[in-house]
Amino acid sequence: MDKNKNKKGKNIVDTSIERHCTPAQSLKQSLREMKLMRNGKMKKRSWKEFREELNKEN
Helix, strand or coil, X not given: CXXXXXXXXCXXXXXXXXXXXXXXXXXXXXXXXXXXXXXXXXCCCCHHHHHHHHHHHC
């Protein structure tokens, strides 16, 4: 049997994702950043600024 098909013969997609950190680590980092923003030690970014930064990287 083809490894990309299930028992009924339908194609399946491998949805495993390689992560650079665990979801728990990501949450901890986000909470640290939020705390820094609230204390004025880190600049807040709008969604638009974030998207523009991502587009510059690619």
